[in-house]
Amino acid sequence: MxxxxxxxxxxxxxxxxxxxxxxxxxxxxxxxxxxxxxxxxxxRHSEVVHGGIYYPENSLKAKLCIEGNALLYEFCEKHGVGYKKLGKIVSAIEKNEIEALEMLYEQAKKNGVDGIRLISENELKRLEPNVAGIAGMLSPPTGIADSYxxxxxxxxxxxxxxxxxxxxxxxxxxxxxxxxxxxxxxxxxxxxxxxxxxxxxxxxxxxxxxxxxxxxxxxxxxxxTHLLKGDYFSIPPKKWGRVKKLIYPVPKKVGVGIHICIAVDGRERFGPDEYYVEEINYQVDENKRELFYNFAKKYFPFLEMDDLEPESSGIRPIRQSSRETxxxxxxxxxxxxxxxxxxxxxxxxxxxxxxxxxxxxxxxxxxxxx
Ligand SMILES: Cc1cc2nc3c(=O)[nH]c(=O)nc-3n(C[C@H](O)[C@H](O)[C@H](O)COP(=O)(O)OP(=O)(O)OC[C@H]3O[C@@H](n4cnc5c(N)ncnc54)[C@H](O)[C@@H]3O)c2cc1C
The missing domain is CATH 3.50.50.60 (FAD/NAD(P)-binding domain)
Structure with missing residues (x-):
């Protein structure tokens, strides 16, 4: 050239x-x-169309996510790209998570996430009978889209x-x-x-x-920027379809926490975890199965250890180090x-x-x- x-x-x-x-x-x-x-x-990501919950008010992340959410659904509809506005539930499984859940709700309201609301254990059970939780937050605009x-x-x-x-x-x-x-x-x-x-x-x-x-x-x-890696473990087809919405934990660290990922074609995965790496390498460590299972079974009692298989990973260029917010x-x-x-x-x-x-x-x- x-x-x-x-x-x-x-x-x-x-x-x-x-x-x-x-x-x-x-x-x-x-x-x-x-x-x-x-x-x-x-x-190499979760294909989630985020609602704009987690980001500080007036940040570019909050503003561009909320605007981008609506634009992405509109674009998919117009161009025949597969998408599903499934909605998402952040599920609290322990009493000591309720305060953090409520704070997250306040953040999401400030950011203007459409229809965001806290839900009771009863409503959570009605919406997602196969998911554990004692309280939750429902985000209607969250969904998935076929990234390719x-x-x-x-x-x-x-x-x-x-x-x-x-x-x-x-x-x-x-x-x-x-x-x-x-x-x-x-x-x-x-x-x-x-x-x-x-x-x-x-x-x-x-x-x-x-x-x-x-x-x-x-x-x-x-x-x-630093390299923040996240691994995914697949869930076998016999266990697909037991949850209808995207289910997330109450976040603890930098990211949104390991969650269930549903693809537009119905495939389900679990991930990503989050850890800093020094170089780009997409291998998934099989030995993490137990760690993933121990986390997953708290939310999805129907999962068994043998269900989880190493699937893929992705790496984000993240500005904050492990010690920063x-x-x-x-x-x-x-x-x-x-x-x-x-x-x-x-x-x-x-x-x-x-x-x-x-x-x-x-x-x-x-x-x-x-
Ligand atoms: C595990 C994980 C889960 C995620 N989940 C979600 C999610 O659910 N929802 C969401 O909204 N976001 C999610 N993200 C974030 C999302 O994937 C990224 O923000 C997005 O893909 C970034 O796109 P990009 O085009 O900036 O980067 P990239 O996709 O990395 O594209 C950059 C391109 O630049 C090219 N390039 C680099 N250097 C050069 C060079 N010198 N010359 C020419 N070309 C070059 C590369 O080859 C590459 O193709 C996730 C990310 C990860 C890692």
């Missing part, structure tokens, strides 16, 4: 594709190092509107020139470069590295760092899938202001 392109999107995960579908047109290129779109975090079909529809929308996706194309250098960036890429045919005035960095797990390529001191800017998404135009025309998206972990279309709109607005 050796020419000028108007807008360069780095990364064809769900976020890059959602942005491309918003800003698409002649001269818009999505560059992806893998041979197809969505092969990293965007295909969603990304395929975004890809089609973007390319039909003139954007081009180049696969097997890794960004290895970004140099600021007077009114353009010189971007160096590595492709199977060799190394080359092109000029572009606008770059949107949505490189997921590599977004911090890409920001550093452009000359940003990521530690100083607060752009450092939740940090927000960063979506920043870097003019104040002397890099006008560069937009970085850093730490796009959960609820990034849910928020993707709202992120697309947010970034489109930023590009218009440049």
């Amino acid at each position: 050796s020419f000028k392109i108007d807008l360069t999107i780095i990364g064809a995960g769900v976020v890059g594709l959602a942005i491309a579908s918003e800003v698409a047109g002649e001269g818009v290129f999505v560059l992806e190092k893998n041979h197809s779109f969505g092969l990293e975090t965007s295909s 079909s969603f990304m395929k529809a975004l890809y089609n929308k973007a390319t039909n509107r003139g954007a081009q996706c180049i696969f097997n194309c890794e960004i290895i250098g970004i140099t600021k020139l007077r009114s353009n960036y010189q971007v160096t890429i590595k492709e199977p045919g060799g190394i080359s470069s092109f000029l572009t005035p606008l770059i949107i960095n949505c490189a997921g797990l590599n977004a911090e590295k890409v920001a550093a390529l452009a000359g940003i001191n990521t530690a100083k800017a607060g752009y450092q 939740m940090k927000d998404f960063i979506i920043a135009h870097e003019a104040d760092k002397g890099l006008p025309g560069l937009i970085n998206l850093i730490g796009i972990e959960s609820p990034g899938f849910t928020s993707s279309l709202a992120i697309g709109r947010y970034v489109k607005k930023l590009t218009r202001e440049i």
Whole structure:
């Protein structure tokens, strides 16, 4: 490749594709190092369309999740992407969790989660006879969507509107020139470069590295990310269909806690747990079966140890270390760092899938202001 392109999107995960579908047109290129779109975090998650419960009021996570939730269902309906607005219950299984459940409810109300309410043990039993719990919180807007079909529809929308996706194309250098960036890429045919005035960095797990390529001191800017891994264990078909809604625990640590995941086609899994890792490796440790089972059986008495099989894992680029509390998404135009025309998206972990279309709109607005 050796020419000028108007807008360069780095990364064809769900976020890059959602942005491309918003800003698409002649001269818009999505560059992806893998041979197809969505092969990293965007295909290694729970496929939950989150309601916006957990995030601090007015954070980007809260706002983009709530906006993205509605946009995602609308998009799925319009483009024939499978989805189910199942609803979700956060179940408290011990008295000492009630206070945390009520606090979560207050947070969800502040964030404006539609129809959120606390439910009694009786109502929980009526809604989900196979689930244990002494109280709960019902979130009607939470659901699931088929992430592959969603990304395929975004890809089609973007390319039909003139954007081009180049696969097997890794960004290895970004140099600021007077009114353009010189971007160096590595492709199977060799190394080359092109000029572009606008770059949107949505490189997921590599977004911090890409920001550093452009000359940003990521530690100083607060752009450092850590790798937070989560494993899934599958549930056999004979046990599927015993719960109707997504069932979550009252959260204890950084994430939302191990939960039951239901796919649009009915498959069920249990996960993800959360632990920090130093490198990307998607193996699932079979020895965790007992740990998963001991947790799962508290909520789903119908499960047996032998039901659980190692299934898959995913890794999020998370801004907070294990000692810190939740940090927000960063979506920043870097003019104040002397890099006008560069937009970085850093730490796009959960609820990034849910928020993707709202992120697309947010970034489109930023590009218009440049
Ligand atoms: C276990 C787990 C469960 C989750 N569950 C949910 C959930 O239920 N609901 C929800 O809303 N969110 C969930 N998330 C979060 C969600 O998966 C992510 O926020 C979302 O997928 C991020 O998409 P992305 O496009 O930013 O990143 P990615 O999917 O990682 O895409 C980034 C792309 O950039 C490419 N790239 C990187 N570097 C370069 C380079 N130098 N040159 C070219 N290309 C490059 C990569 O190859 C990749 O394709 C979960 C995440 C995990 C890990």
